[in-house]
Amino acid sequence: MAFCANVDSYYNYRISLPANAVFLAIFSLSFLAFAAVYGATRKGLGFTVAMLLGVACEIIGYVGRVMSWENQWQENGFLIQIVCLTIGPAFLAAGVYLCLRRIVYAFGPENSRIPPEYYTRIFIPCDVISLVLQATGGGMASVASHNNDPVETGDNIMIAGLSFQVLTLLVFIICCIDFAVRAGTRHRRLGAAAFDQDAAALKLRGSWLFRGFLVALGLATIGIFWRSVYRVAELSRGWSGPLMYRQDLFIGFEGVMIAVACLVLNVFHPSLCFKELMDGAGGIGSKKKARKAAEVVEAREGKSEPVSDVERQSL
Template sequence: MVLGLLSEIIGYAGRIISWQNQWSENGFLMQICCLTIGPAFLAAGIYLCIRRIVFAFGPENSRIPPKFYTRIFIPCDIVSLVLQAAGGGMASVAFHTGKSTDTGDNIMIAGLSFQVVTLLVFMVLSLDFFVNTTRRRRALGSEAAFSQDPEIVAVRKSLMFKGFLIALALSTICIFWRSVFRVAELSRGWTGPLMARQDLFIGFEGVLITIAVWVLNVFHPALSFGALMDRKFGDGVNTGDRKNGNEKFEMTTDAKPITATSSSDIGDV
């Protein structure tokens, strides 16, 4: 998150330089490169938060084990970041030598598009987890559906954690929306109509990134997760240890929760 914010600050410093002198090459390159790659760092911070959320509500409600949220999405974010940085570097070199920047531009667009796809998949999986969790709670009740570990229960009931869930969702949507706009903006080239729209840039870049950052500062993970911040979790999917030690739950292939089964019936199952 810090790297993302630094990129945004440098990028807007470049915009101020360009405002003072629209022919400033340094200002132009600062804003194009830094404002393009900044949200990739912010997205990585979001990916790191989902794992503890999954543990708080039950890994069995997730389509993938909690460990894979970071193992899949962080590398994808790095790939996106590398493509955007490489494309920006190639475009900069081409600009300095008087050659066409099309190749670098296309690589940047590819990196941004990959980031959009990654965010979209992440949002779909998160929504699926929310739906599965809601189904389980309605079918079994809160006490049977969720872990009754006192620390986890305290976190789930806290206003900060509830606010954090909303803030994280809002931040994700803002970064996704901003990334989609950036793809549309760059796809029309440096002289395209969207590049000349300051109002759209402020609305779909500046405002969205500001919201994404501020809500996660108000509902900071270190405050919202409480005891879960320092809690060590296993990587396996927890299929038991609910209200009392003898209940087991499973999620069927269609993600619909089934009723609790006591340990005495497990053999029959």
């Protein structure tokens, strides 16, 4: 295949086939790993769906870049990669957000400034807003580019979505740090009593898998955050800005950051690291089950019907 070095393309650099093929292989294996863990455990459906959607976007995006290697003057490959690789990490961020409330349950909700369920209620809607803005802007910019119209409006909407994602991630990081500080402060003051003393929680906190997951989640969060900051800077000057023409920065801050985020969560998957909490406290249906059980007990006792300890545990 011929390469016209002196003719401007959508990239203004020669796309590296080895680098993009490696990322395509990594994300394909990551997709299979997330699907396999769910198939084996049947736990963490919300987390799995979010991660699979995010990794699928990464796969499609790198397919677009491989298409561009074959012909980087062709529009389709460029549009595929810029849209899919822009919105993919928003799904990955949603998976990260879903994990925090379970971590709070593992240490005890009393260590959190807000109820554990509110982490999901706050951050998931924010992530949806970010995703909608990015997808809408990407779609508008793609249509405009295809019609040879200005792409500034769509690009600005994409930047707004990315900026909102950066803000959401920053607030999430602050909440994580706040929870860690509060838990540490209470532990220094109260000792072991500061944390949940349930046998399952004690065993979980002492496991190396759970500790490894905490580190992995921190790395994934930082990776997605750093990548999002980079993409805001990259797109801030439009599709012809100076950062758009730096393949080295793209590989380092887009490819490597997201690959690390996915791989560490493949290795320290929450369904493997704290499966005790995936269906129990912190699980999706736990609060409803607890409320229903309390209502049953209250109704029985209101009718002067004693409820044995065995029955309470079964509820």
